[in-house]
Amino acid sequence: xxxxxxxxxxxxxxxxxxxxxxxxxxxxxxxxxxxxxxxxxxxxxxxxxxxxxxxxxxxxxxxxxxxxxxxxxxxxxxxxxxxxxxxxxxxxxxxxxxxxxxxxxxxxxxxxxxxxxxxxxxxxxxxxxxxxxxxxxxxxxxxxxxxxxxxxxxxxxxxxxxxxxxxxxxxxxxxxxxxxxxxxxxxxxxxxxxxxxxxxxxxxxxxxxxxxxxxxxxxxxxxxxxxxxxxxxxxxxxxxxxxxxxxxxxxxxxxxxxxxxxxxxxxxxxxxxxxxxxxxxxxxxxxxxxxxxxxxxxxxxxxxxxxxxxxxxxxxxxxxxxxxxxxxxxxxxxxxxxxxxxxxxxxxxxxxxxxxxxxxxxxxxxxxxxxxxxxxxxxxxxxxxxxxxxxxxxxxxxxxxxxxxxxxxxxxxxxxxxxxxxxxxxxxxxxxxxxxxxxxxxxxxxxxxxxxxxxxxxxxxxxxxxxxxxxxxxxxxxxxxxxxxxxxxxxxxxxxxxxx
Ligand SMILES: *[C@@H]1O[C@H](CO)[C@@H](O)[C@H](O)[C@H]1NC(C)=O
Ligand SMILES: *[C@@H]1O[C@H](CO)[C@@H](O)[C@H](O)[C@H]1NC(C)=O
Ligand SMILES: *[C@@H]1O[C@H](CO)[C@@H](O)[C@H](O)[C@H]1NC(C)=O
Numbered sequence: 008x009x010x011x012x013x014x015x016x017x018x019x020x021x022x023x024x025x026x027x028x029x030x031x032x033x034x035x036x037x038x039x040x041x042x043x044x045x046x047x048x049x050x051x052x053x054x055x056x057x058x059x060x061x062x063x064x065x066x067x068x069x070x071x072x073x074x075x076x077x078x079x080x081x082x083x084x085x086x087x088x089x090x091x092x093x094x095x096x097x098x099x100x101x102x103x104x105x106x107x108x109x110x111x112x113x114x115x116x117x118x119x120x121x122x123x124x125x126x127x128x129x130x131x132x133x134x135x136x137x138x139x140x141x142x143x144x145x146x147x148x149x150x151x152x153x154x155x156x157x158x159x160x161x162x163x164x165x166x167x168x169x170x171x172x173x174x175x176x177x178x179x180x181x182x183x184x185x186x187x188x189x190x191x192x193x194x195x196x197x198x199x200x201x202x203x204x205x206x207x208x209x210x211x212x213x214x215x216x217x218x219x220x221x222x223x224x225x226x227x228x229x230x231x232x233x234x235x236x237x238x239x240x241x242x243x244x245x246x247x248x249x250x251x252x253x254x255x256x257x258x259x260x261x262x263x264x265x266x267x268x269x270x271x272x273x274x275x276x277x278x279x280x281x282x283x284x285x286x287x288x289x290x291x292x293x294x295x296x297x298x299x300x301x302x303x304x305x306x307x308x309x310x311x312x313x314x315x316x317x318x319x320x321x322x323x324x325x326x327x328x329x330x331x332x333x334x335x336x337x338x339x340x341x342x343x344x345x346x347x348x349x350x351x352x353x354x355x356x357x358x359x360x361x362x363x364x365x366x367x368x369x370x371x372x373x374x375x376x377x378x379x380x381x382x383x384x385x386x387x388x389x390x391x392x393x394x395x396x397x398x399x400x401x402x403x404x405x406x407x408x409x410x411x412x413x414x415x416x417x418x419x420x421x422x423x424x425x426x427x428x429x430x431x432x433x434x435x436x437x438x439x440x441x442x443x444x445x446x447x448x449x450x451x452x453x454x455x456x457x458x459x460x461x462x463x464x465x466x467x468x469x470x471x472x473x474x475x476x477x478x479x480x481x482x483x484x485x486x487x488x489x490x491x492x493x494x495x496x497x498x499x500x501x502x503x504x505x506x507x
Contacts, residue, residue, distance in 0.1 A: 052131075060173045071146060071147035077135045088187070092196075096193070098138040128495040144158075159405040160403070160406035186220060196342075247283050288432045288484075410442060428483045428490070449471045
């Protein structure tokens with residue numbers, strides 16, 4: 008009898024102890040999202056919180072976040088910050104179209120409230136995810152001082168770090184969870200630069216101490232030369248250009264395609280451009296929405312390459328629209344040091360949006376007054392409409408190549424997963440594979456397929472210092488959108504520290 012009561016006491020102690028660790032929740036009053044317009048389901052599978060964190064009081068610069076708690080064990084599961092790219096694109100792209108808790112179905116007519124269904128492959132199955140609109144001016148984030156819209160890599164990283172420190176003060180119950188930073192496309196710059204700020208803060212003893220463990224980048228921008236030289240070998244390997252065209256380009260440009268300056272090289276590259284310009288840059292297997300009107304709004308005098316000016320121009324409009332995710336990089340024009348022109352500047356505000364783009368459900372949902380109020384965002388009347396990618400920013404790529412960031416972070420023991428949808432032509436895997444190899448780390452898990460449901464889902468190579476490169480077979484630029492089940496598989500395995 009004594010033993011029964013003491014084990015009961017022990018059980019009670021355990022329950023009280025774990026409850027007090029987790030229940031000392033300090034989520035800000037009123038931040039919980041209790042009602043999600045468009046979602047008819049009885050109850051959300053986990054708690055959601057959303058709101059603003061002011062990163063600069065004097066300027067009124069406020070960053071918007073949406074937290075989806077893990078549907079498994081929010082007290083123990085990792086916490087992941089998610090960033091979409093651009094620069095200028097909202098992380099609600101990830102929330103709505105990639106790995107958020109809901110699948111969005113069109114409400115029927117243009118602008119009507121979409122219908123939300125639970126996403127069986129939501130990344131909240133295994134982790135808590137914070138979707139952050141960054142920098143100010145993007146998505147639902149804004150500043151009262153428009154001078155803030157003149158920004159760049161370094162200021163963006165500093166602001167996002169400030170955001171994290173303040174956010175963890177609001178949600179101290181997450182300080183013990185393993186923390187990761189993840190993103191895709193231009194977030195290939197955001198993720199390493201922010202990780203670097205976080206690590207510097209940890210070294211300097213900045214409080215609160217962030218339990219940072221590593222980072223993930225999908226089809227990420229990294230380095231002008233590696234990314235800029237990736238397209239020609241990609242096009243060759245995918246059978247988009249002939250051996251002859253490839254050999255001609257290789258000989259004329261000597262492997263240096265992004266800034267090849269000889270006339271011979273330019274001629275060879277224009278053959279490459281001609282061969283591939285009808286493709287959907289984000290996934291060469293997907294059709295592309297074409298609009299005849301686009302040609303008229305892109306000034307032919309602009310210095311964009313012809314292949315870009317003609318993007319989307321054909322006599323056969325297709326009804327299919329996929330979304331522009333970040334920048335539609337003109338072919339062979341990788342991100343360079345200095346000012347990054349906005350897509351809208353290049354395209355001069357195509358009235359019906361940009362080629363290969365549909366952001367209809369996201370736009371309808373995020374510009375609905377009821378949704379804005381339910382998720383604690385400022386109304387359209389106050390901060391204007393949500394756009395998937397803004398042209399408000401005057402953005403400078405001022406952090407240089409990401410290679411030294413990757414070296415620095417992995418050398419300090421932070422894990423890194425670098426993954427590529429292998430059918431993306433925007434940031435082709437060929438460049439990503441080449442720069443990961445260039446770090447010169449020893450291979451600890453040599454090139455092999457990885458599997459989901461006993462099917463090959465892609466290939467992976469593991470390196471020393473916790474660096475993993477992986478491809479996802481048949482996926483485009485936004486991997487979880489194309490391959491949701493496979494994406495959840497590699498995501499959960501990598502977070503758990505298992506092999507892919
Ligand atoms: C906006 O910020 C700039 C730079 O800090 C400052 O010079 C300017 O006075 C501010 N403008 C307003 C309206 O507060
Ligand atoms: C062109 O690229 C090569 C190799 O990436 C580099 O060494 C050279 O400086 C570049 N030239 C210019 C003009 O940017
Ligand atoms: C990483 O960067 C920090 C800050 O710039 C520097 O102090 C440190 O020495 C670097 N570490 C490595 C291993 O490169």
